[in-house]
Amino acid sequence: MQPPGADEGTAATSAGAEPPEAVDGAATDGDAATRPHLDSGAAAVSVRNLTKTYGDDVRAVDGVSFDVEPGTVVGLLGPNGAGKTTLIKSVLGLVLPDAGAVDIDGVDVYADTREAYRHVGAMLEGARNVYWRLTVRENLRFFAALGDVDPAKARERGEELLDRLDLQEKADTPVNDLSRGMKQKTALACTLSRGVPVVFLDEPTLGLDVESSLSLRRELRRLAEDESTTVVLSSHDMGVIETVCDRVVVLSEGRVVADDSVAALKALFRTQRYRVVVDGRIDDRLDARLRREYEVIRSEPVGDTTHLELAVESGRELHAALGAVLDAGHEVASVDAADPDFEEVFLRLTERDAAPVTDAPVGDDPEGGADAANGADTGVRPGSGANSGADVGADR
Numbered sequence: 001m002q003p004p005g006a007d008e009g010t011a012a013t014s015a016g017a018e019p020p021e022a023v024d025g026a027a028t029d030g031d032a033a034t035r036p037h038l039d040s041g042a043a044a045v046s047v048r049n050l051t052k053t054y055g056d057d058v059r060a061v062d063g064v065s066f067d068v069e070p071g072t073v074v075g076l077l078g079p080n081g082a083g084k085t086t087l088i089k090s091v092l093g094l095v096l097p098d099a100g101a102v103d104i105d106g107v108d109v110y111a112d113t114r115e116a117y118r119h120v121g122a123m124l125e126g127a128r129n130v131y132w133r134l135t136v137r138e139n140l141r142f143f144a145a146l147g148d149v150d151p152a153k154a155r156e157r158g159e160e161l162l163d164r165l166d167l168q169e170k171a172d173t174p175v176n177d178l179s180r181g182m183k184q185k186t187a188l189a190c191t192l193s194r195g196v197p198v199v200f201l202d203e204p205t206l207g208l209d210v211e212s213s214l215s216l217r218r219e220l221r222r223l224a225e226d227e228s229t230t231v232v233l234s235s236h237d238m239g240v241i242e243t244v245c246d247r248v249v250v251l252s253e254g255r256v257v258a259d260d261s262v263a264a265l266k267a268l269f270r271t272q273r274y275r276v277v278v279d280g281r282i283d284d285r286l287d288a289r290l291r292r293e294y295e296v297i298r299s300e301p302v303g304d305t306t307h308l309e310l311a312v313e314s315g316r317e318l319h320a321a322l323g324a325v326l327d328a329g330h331e332v333a334s335v336d337a338a339d340p341d342f343e344e345v346f347l348r349l350t351e352r353d354a355a356p357v358t359d360a361p362v363g364d365d366p367e368g369g370a371d372a373a374n375g376a377d378t379g380v381r382p383g384s385g386a387n388s389g390a391d392v393g394a395d396r
């Protein structure tokens, strides 16, 4: 976190270190290394009707609401310019929103800034997250110390993170001499070094090779499952979203267009599409009949077979279509359901005319946190907390 008005690019900020005053104010309950727990029963993060406009007309975040349950990983997904970074910065108090409310573990970040951000870590994309002249190990110790972690426990946790994120080999190398991916992993390790229960990560896999991205995914799942860490991350990487996130909030043009589990979102777009392989090549007459009576997405000769893709409204309709094929003297070699993958779901959700989730509840959580009107708090208390200063987000 960062004190109001501070230069966002400073190392302590974006590696998730709290502002100095927050560190001073952090609770030291006898065992400073004891991991704080969010046990108030409140959502770990609650965002209500958050709105941010840059200048006169760039509405980067437009009435966004969602909750994040403790110990879950929630992905923010959206095309370039959808508002993900602005949203994360607004939640972190690095950008002053025009309206809305944010609670962390039930504490209003604008009313009680120090308390709200006490157990929050963050890694922001494109910012200098770590001290480049220090080695990886030194950075880990530095950020753990900022979090008031007992030095012995900090060392132990630091070594664990070095192992898990495959950084041991470079542990004593100055960050300046590392590849971009290694720097990214170091920044992440530093964010995690304090063992905070809520972590925000903006594009954490950016610049990572496949192996590093996989170890990062494992680590994020482990944090949620073994340490009940709440993680909010933004990513363009569908693999990360699909394998790491419990839930995904999809943004488009500053608005929430979907808020549900990956599986539920896939189900939303599960058309009844089937791939049918027909023995032999179908003639023009059968082709015309199928096209007339059914939605034929594809009909193509492949070797001695014909590959069809059909969209049907019911199993009965599928059987009727297959009956037409059989009546024409063909055998049906195979029938497979064709579901959209998550990338396709995402593209369809973020199409300009996609209906917001509030209009089309899906899955088992129809409220989904997407209803901007629900319980909206439309006023940022002016002059309160970290945001009483100037808008520090104008860094682009």
Ligand SMILES: Nc1ncnc2c1ncn2[C@@H]1O[C@H](COP(=O)(O)OP(=O)(O)OP(=O)(O)O)[C@@H](O)[C@H]1O
Binding pocket: 054, 055, 058, 059, 060, 078, 079, 080, 081, 082, 083, 084, 085, 086, 087, 393, 394, 395, 396
């Ligand atoms: N400091 C700023 N001043 C003016 N406009 C800004 C500023 N920061 C972001 N914007 C604009 O706000 C909108 C949302 O940008 P933001 O960076 O939040 O989106 P994003 O989803 O994080 O994009 P990306 O995936 O490309 O990082 C864009 O139109 C962007 O140009």
